[in-house]
Amino acid sequence: MVTMLDQIFVLLKHWLVSFLPLELQTPVSVLISVVAIIGTFPALFALTTVLERKGLGRIQNRIGPNRTGPFGILQPIADGIKSLTKEDIVPLSADAVVHFMAPLVLVVAVFMGFAVLPMGRNMELVDMDAGLLFFFAIGASTELSVFMAGWSSRNKYSLLGAMRAVAQMISYEVPLLMSSVAVVMITGSLSLVKIVAAQNQYTWGLPHWYIFTPWGCAGFVMFAVAATAETNRSPFDLPEGESELVAGYFTEYSGFKFALFFLGEYLGMFSISGLGATLFLGGWSAPLQALQFVPSWIWFFSKVMLSIVVLIWIRGTLPRLRQDQLMNFAWKFVLPMTLLNLVDVGLWRFLGEGWIRWVVCSVLMLGAYVLMARAGMRQEHFGPRRYRYADS
């Protein structure tokens, strides 16, 4: 009974496909999985918009939407109708083809990232040998759509926003990949299914999730920071800050194209939270051995929604980082820490089982963090700003 509930979607799909002749079974099965993904994640997106507006409202000591339905839960329907019926304004001198294709490229690239995430036991769309590499390759393609949007609008604010966004995304791409390489080193495979299977073991009832190791904890923090910057979320949302750049690279988009950009951004948040849950939080495995009767897909989506709630929380709490602070943080702090994390993983693997490796690895990461932070703070000159071009 427990296994049937756990595998209920897989069994449903097999039952639906069994009515068809043998040649059609594989394509239709893939089609059903794709339709399920396209249906589930935008529905979660609608839920998240309400969650975000109410949550931010409460953090900022106001109520948030409460007119449409009880507690504002029908707000996404109102938003959807509004964005569908707004006039689609394209500036006269804008590059029409590129302007049209930018939101499409973003949404297609983001949806493709969901293909390798294992959302439950046996519930991944494709089990690729190089699954993690596929995810990062597709994620790198989203930067191109940001640039296309900013450049084709023929608007100085859009262009500035696009350049800042692309610079930020490239800078944080490196720590994102390096912190995932630590997980790949320990597991010995790029396949996300094998990474989850390696974490699905229990000692004294507690799971082997990588976040419960010193290098995994540090790696998860760095992955979270890099993921927040990759999806342009506050405190890294200078490219789209409302008070800074009008709306950054999607200033000139209205109506449904703006809704597509919004959808693409939030789906990017979901997919990278899903990846973080898979790499560090054990994917679909339960937190305690006793809780394994709960279906695996409930655990996966709970972890994703928890990450989303933390992202919304951080958005409401922390102030925005300036562009040069952002870049300094990426290249001078996070990147050296990720490289040190790789050394840490190597030490963990080769010191053998026992308490020694816990102490050595924890001291290494914590000590490096404190020393680097102190060194970084000593170099800050808190005097009057010197300008490169404006003084001469």
Add this chain to the structure above:
Amino acid sequence: MSVVFYLLAGVTVLGGLTAVLLKNTVHCALALTVAFAGLALLFLELDAQFAGFAQILVYIGAVAILVVFAILLTRGSETPKDGVFSRTWMAGLVVAAAVFAGLGWAVIQSAQFLPHETGAPPVVTVEQIGNALMGRYVLPLEIVALLLTAALVGAVIVAMHEKGDIK
């Protein structure tokens, strides 16, 4: 040669052609990205997963962005007044055709020296690539890493020198 191969080859060649023939430089860069994507899909069609995804990650995710930044930060995005083709295009075409013919002859001639393998090509996993890189090909790997480090240090020095001038 299957339909998929012809389709992908058509996309790649079309991307390359439009990258040369279009007037707007940023459109050319985007068409070049389509050509890169076509190449990556050709790798994937041959079951070379790692090569295909690395092509997407490096070429589309980094090289295309770099090309686009270079166009943005210089004044290359304006269409040049006297057209995009040089006057000696015939000579260029002859030289390119000669080089292509030479390379094609060399590749076709070398096919007879390959061991005669029957059956399906072996499935190469990422683990095998990793073992090969760290075992047999570790010297080329380290040399390439040294080259990349030299390029990185050189880029930083060029950028730093500019900052020292202003002050």
